[in-house]
Amino acid sequence: MAQPPLFGVPGFVHYWEPITATYSDVVKLASFGPNSPREDAVRHTWDDMLHHYFPGSGLPFKWKQKPSRGVEKRVSSKRLDIIAVKVAMSGTMSGLPPGPSGILALDIERDYLWVGYREPNRDVPFEWKDALLQTGRRLHVAHPNRDLFVIIGVGLKYLKLYWNGSASVVDAPSCTVLKDGAGEWPLDPRFRMPPGLIAGTPYLNQATGQIDTTKALSLDFWTAGGPEGLEKYGQSPG
Numbered sequence: 001m002a003q004p005p006l007f008g009v010p011g012f013v014h015y016w017e018p019i020t021a022t023y024s025d026v027v028k029l030a031s032f033g034p035n036s037p038r039e040d041a042v043r044h045t046w047d048d049m050l051h052h053y054f055p056g057s058g059l060p061f062k063w064k065q066k067p068s069r070g071v072e073k074r075v076s077s078k079r080l081d082i083i084a085v086k087v088a089m090s091g092t093m094s095g096l097p098p099g100p101s102g103i104l105a106l107d108i109e110r111d112y113l114w115v116g117y118r119e120p121n122r123d124v125p126f127e128w129k130d131a132l133l134q135t136g137r138r139l140h141v142a143h144p145n146r147d148l149f150v151i152i153g154v155g156l157k158y159l160k161l162y163w164n165g166s167a168s169v170v171d172a173p174s175c176t177v178l179k180d181g182a183g184e185w186p187l188d189p190r191f192r193m194p195p196g197l198i199a200g201t202p203y204l205n206q207a208t209g210q211i212d213t214t215k216a217l218s219l220d221f222w223t224a225g226g227p228e229g230l231e232k233y234g235q236s237p238g
Helices: 022-030 039-051 126-142
Strands: 061-064 083-089 109-118 147-154 157-164 175-179 183-188
Touching: 022 039, 022 157, 039 083, 039 109, 039 147, 109 126, 126 175, 147 183
Parallel strands: 109 147
Antiparallel strands: 061 083, 083 109, 147 157, 175 183
């Protein structure tokens, strides 16, 4: 049997390795199917995913479930749940005077990444658009002038974007979401393509900023939907 290539960082155990908790989460989420209403399975998958890639042991990361800020205007609009990854910095690391607990204390916390998630049966352009609009409204309240990374997950699929609160990204267009037919929905203009991730955003038109949600990335690692696919190497989550 051929051995699968080393995806990502060599020597790092990634989520598609059977020894990780996230491997089981992804396989279980997939088993529910694309019409599943199980938002809890999506939350659990991303929660374990973030703990895997942003471990709190030995590194300054923390996680927090973000409550909804305000009420959505449309009754049919389901509130989007968000997990925030925070990076904790000492006064020295942040360039500010040390805090009361000492030079190496983790005295300052800043949001680094927001992950919004929804159940598998909402994988249609309108629902992706609604999730991004809700995220934009909440980021406008929480971080109107700060940059951070954003992931929106719907079932197994996800989009990676960048919140350009500081207006530091000037060489990429603002994002919109393509409708089912003709046209597009506007988003907050601070949503941009993630810096340095051009090759990893097949769903995003680099020239126009249009997002085609039918080309979203997938956590599926056993078919062509995942990182190169492991199926051709004789491996599947069976």
